[in-house]
Amino acid sequence: MKTSGNHPVLGAFCCAFYLPLVASMEKVTIPAELRTAMAEIAVNTTSCSVTCGPGYKLERLCSVTATGERRNCTIRRSGCLTTWACGMVHFTIPVGKPFQFNCLSPDEVGFExxxxxxxxxxxxxLITMNDMMFKPLKNTESLVRLSPARESDAGTYRCDMQLVKTFRVIKRIYFGVRVIQNELVNLNFQKSLTWEQKVFYDYLVGIGSGVIGGTLVGMVLCCVQRFLRRAANKPAKI
Known part of the structure; x- marks a missing residue:
């Protein structure tokens, strides 16, 4: 059997482990230029101003020395993007009323x-998020104006915000718009009820009011129980 001393492979492994130990024992000299050098680092940052689409965040930048000291700190606003899908926003507007909705919110100013x-x-x-149901709409602005709103304007509007250079979608939002007649805007539910329906409606409101409804029901049950007891104790007439 050969020993490790005369085995060439094991000898190479020994040299490989020995060399880093020798190198680590040598002193490392840091140049004077690096000792006084400073790096600009973001030491703190806020969350994005919006939950979807392009927004901005505030960063605190400081010049940090080799010893960890912070100097010349400033606040910088930079763009941010959390997610591009914004879901749907619903609107109900009367016929003939001017209305507009914007794909770009006031807080989305992080990008040019x-x-x-x-x-x-x-x-x-249609009020839908099924992309197969949509047709192109001729509008290159960030907002859609309905002046005035018509019944044919009802439906779902989809806006895609895309980067000019890459055509990447950075925001998609749906606007569900319902257009109703003017006489349906200020409906008074109680005026359309009969006298019997109003009594029943008030009774339901009282029952649904929590403690008051429970108290009324308890009083009614108590009265019913007393009446039944009196009727049971009353002697029958011959």
Whole structure:
């Protein structure tokens, strides 16, 4: 049997483990230029100003020395993007009323406005997020104006905000718009009820009011029990 001393492979492994130990024992000299050098680092940052689409965040930048000392701290606003899917927003508007909705919210100012464009699609008379139901809508602005609103304007509007350079979608939002007649806007439910329906409605409201409803029911049950007891104790007439 051969020993490790005359085995070439084991000898190479020994040298490989020995060399790093020798190198680690040598002193490392840090140049004077690096000792006084400073790096600009973001030491603190806020969350994005919006939950979806492009927004902005505030960062605190400081010059940090080799000893960890912070100097010349400033606040910088930079763009951020959490997610591109924003879901749906619902609106109900009367016929003939001017109305508009915007794909760009006031807090979405993290990116340059010239860096992206808008693509609109429309699903008439449908409140849906099924992309197969939409047709192109001729509008290149960030908002849609209904002046005035018509019944044919009802449906779902989809807005895609895309980067000019890469055509990447950075925001998609749906606007569900319902357009109703003016006489349906200020409906008074109680005026349309008969006298019997109003009594029953008030009774349901009282029952649904929690403690008051429970108290009324308890009083009624107590009265019923007393009446039954008196009727049971009363002697029968011959």
């Amino acid at each position: 406005r010239e860096a992206y464009f808008y693509t609109w699609r429309f699903a008439q008379s």
